[in-house]
Amino acid sequence: MAGLVLTAWVVFHLADVVGFAQDGKSPVTMEKAFPNSSKCKRCHERVFEEWETSPLSKSIHSPAFRASLDAFLASAAGKDKALCFRCHAPHVREFSEQVQVFIDQAKSGDPQMDGVACAQCHLIKQVDRTKQPPEPKYDSPGSKILYGPYKDFAQNLAHQSMELGLFHKSDLCLNCHQSVPSAANLGKANDLLGNWDQSQAVKAGKECQSCHMPEQTGESANGEKKRTVANHTFPGRIGKLRQEAAKLDVKTSIDGDKSTVTVKVQSLVPHNLPTTHPAWASVILDVDIKGKNLKTVFSDKRVYGRTYQDAKGQNTPFDFEAVKVLEDTVLRPEELRIETFSFPTPKDTKTFDVDVTLSYAPVTGPPAFLQRIEAESSKGAQDPVFQPIEIVKRTENIPISK
Template sequence: MKRKERASALKWFISLGLVVGFVGFLTFHGLELGEAADLSVPGKPLEKAFPNSEKCKRCHLRVFEEWEASAQSRAIVTTPFRVSLDRYLASADIKERGLCFRCHAPHSLDYQHELPRFIKEVQSKDPQIDGVGCPQCHLIKSVDDGSHPPVPHFQLGTTIFGGYEKAAQNLAHQSEKLPLFRQSQFCVTCHERMPESSNTPKSLPDWLGDWKQSKAEISGKPCQSCHMPEALDESANGEKIRKVANHSFPGRFGKVRAEAVQLDFTTTVKGDISEVSVKIDSLVPHNFPLPHPGWSRLVVDLSILGKNLKRVYNEQRFYERVLGGVDGKETVFDFEAKKVLKDTLLKPDESRTEIFTFPTPKDAPSMDVIVTMTYAPLHGPRDFLTQIEQEAPLGSKDRAFQTVQIAHKKVNVSLSK
């Protein structure tokens, strides 16, 4: 009898040791059982639950190629993200090290125990897992919009969710249509605001602005109508032709930016002083640009060409949200922000007039008035920009350093008396 009791006690101590060891493992990796999130380990390994999008390519070649060219496919790949992540991790509370992955790799919500791996994948400069790929969107069954940002809930199984009816029968997965995939609420899960943290004030405004009251949303045009425009094509290889959504998610890059604003101007010559009045109508149902990342900025540029087409005047106006850090100084990093120092973003559906005054060019029969709106290239602290330039495969030619044109107009104005 005593032998049985000793064996039972031994089993109890072994079990206790395993539990304590597991809790210690979680705590060491920045996770505590007291956190609100469910830290239970999913039954499937990460690669089984969220396979690489390359696997989807076999049957969905068109969609894969569009996605591969998108910003979403580079969610954890870009050099600016990797350098920003390292900067964040250097000062983040150990319990909040997964904050960036909440949107850049949303499946990390279900695989928090894999957080060290997510971080190592990014820091490797060649991640072998996707941040935002096919399953990261198409395994979302519902969205909890009671929190900000809303939280996606994944159903890990053999069913893929989407916006289409009557999907072709196949051996790879089942398909189910959900209205959610044609609603703005689906996109807002990652595009509304920074996830809350102990370091981020709740008073910081959302990124989108009052999008729910925009003309587009009220008229029934969700985010997808611009950022996933439909065209006649096949969803899967060999499937019947029908209207399908584009998966390149045009925005900063893509044709949709040409429809973002209407830009016009008038020029008045008043002797030695001239004036240009620029009218800008935003056709975008959200803040423009979205103020994330914190270096997002639009530039309205006025250039005046005088005699021999020489530029004699130039002035720029910036549309951006300028953030202030703990010391009150400007910062381009959301995770350092404590307040908004200045906000000149174009608001949803806003019309704005910019007045420029300048000396009238002398000894010239006419002048060229040129107004251009562009997405500005990456800007920020010198050491931040230098590190990105050094680590990016294309160096200073990396896409982050590119200026992207949105609108342009040029008019020749006579100066003859």
Template sequence: MIQKLALGGMLLILALLTITFHERAIAQKTDGQAQPDWMAEIEKVFIRSEECKQCHDRHYEEWKGMREQTPDLKSFGRVDAALLHGTSFESPVFRTVLGVWMQTNPTLEERRRCLSCHAPAVTVFPQHVEKISAQVLSGKPQVEGIGCASCHLINAVETTPMPPPTYKVQPGQMLFGPYADPEENLVHPATQVPLFRGANFCTSCHFDKVKDVTQRDLPGEILQGTICQDCHMEPSTGSSTSRRGAMTRAIGRHWFRGVVIPGTLLKNRNLQAEWMPRIDIDATKSGAGVEGTVLVKVGSLPHSFPDGDPVLKQFFLTITTKDAQGHVLAEETKRFGLPYEKILRGPVPDPFIKGGNTRRVPFSQTITAGAAEPATIEVVLNYALIPEPEAELKAKYLATLANDQERAAAKQVLEEYVQPRMLTYRSKSL
């Protein structure tokens, strides 16, 4: 009885501390000014992750990147080329890309669509899209992007394929998660939702990764029974609340890195073969040059690599014809990807390469009369993380920044992220 009373007293104190902290957060000051009413309105539903930290400090630190302070993360909010969810608004990358895109005059609905995955709160508060965008562009966002509540207020997804996002937020006190027996407490009620153990939870935003966003598992012989969380939420044991002493169970880390376990590809040759894109070349000499088809393939693995991303990612297919001595006779580069002016204007296209599919790219090259005989065809596939803005669009965005320091930082982000990265290469004799 004494132990039960002591436990009850501790829970009561914890609840009082939580209420006090929450009220203090709602009344927080921003640059010496009272918090705007619209922010308080959002945070009554989407409680700030700092409040969750009181009990869930381990997950909070992982989500925020505090346990992995690599130089790359400090500079760009990146780990293994993946943005941490906890830096979704603080990242200079998101600020820069959003800033350039805003110069193309997107409509309010297009902006809401952009923010719907970066800030799920806009699905409940669409009237605040402009204010949230302005905070991100200022470089000092006070609202939270993808926080604890953003995911743990989701209790369903659409059951048929449709444009993203497909998640459904249920505003209220109840928080949803994967455990069948969440511990009772005086801070918030919790209940199990099987969705948290399905790939379709993640693909409601990361829709480009798989063939069918409605499937709970990733189909196919190699990944049968696998879900996104198995790799991207590194399995561990412990307590999700960090307050349960020796009581442990299987938990997933909350840093959501691009490749949490680098050895996975190396130790599984089948997985490695199915994941990596590859090229075949079907080409013949014609009277005036060379023509044919480049076939870009990704195996049966239903996971696009490197993360298809049909919204921002750019692909470059360079086709080069050479003579027997290696001299270039003809060359062309085909670009695949949306420019800023077309992003989120209409349906989101399929990725350039999608798991289990083959992309056929026809080509025809004319050889200058009198040149040497074509001997080989070489094809290189590169990709870039974001589109390179036109000079006028880039200048227009840079002019909106407050000072030279901000402009230099934006230029650095653009230079880093538009750089082509090689994916694969193929050469064929004619």
């Protein structure tokens, strides 16, 4: 009952949250400064529907975020209450004194405010790359100028539009996707993307948007003529784009009673795979050998990710608690990794099957944390976060010579 009252209070009073424009003269409500995406839907239905299916739309909605937020606020790093929201709801930068509203909204489980939505991106006028991580600069709260990549924007009464080259560049994404919080200076080992700017893809002129906002033909606004527009589902770990993240080359050799499977894992992305924020984000290479009657006779795996240790010497999935990197097996941008698996040659069969699968791993962490996510989710243990997501799979049938 107390939770319902709190949620009702936040919803009722959200429109009354007031901030001040940068000139210190004009008080503006949060809703006026950063209109809810539902208002944008009236004219941009296609974009809204795409965004609604994306991970960005769930930036403060997901059970994993709520469970992580509680852990963060209870930690030493939690004194900076706005830290998580600077990426998960970037407009907290303009309303930092109202951070408790952001916390209450996220904890409600049904936030009435957006986290990362239309206004949080399209009001960015500049990104300061001299800061680490890079820092977005917004127009004064209440500005009606929305920025985007188009020259031929349509005139309208809802807002002014302005073309900005920033929206064609990776800089736009870096303020949230460049680095992660940590309890200690972990240097490059804690870098989120790796040396992405030295990758072949970037040298060939690709930006983040090239893959994560692919071009398509459609309407930007309802009833507008069709043209080249950006996709707003933000494919990546979710979406078909992940099938282009890596490729596998599998070779099997038999030497009497011993067999060997050699797997070449080629990352095809210009950033770390996975991007390890939080630390439970890992990719797993599974190898299964099936002998007679398709019975598994051997299995092994390789885990690509980072293992962090906290100040108490315990492993932690939270980078904000990390003081040490115990292990770092992340695939670097466009890296080729060669893995070898040896096992006894299956007996009593003329052939055996080799199954090799590269997947994003389910969420991992202390039992209490996983139980909290399960309790927060309407789907319980069936929440997708507990399931692996296949990237690529190879299956081969290997004959055994007699």
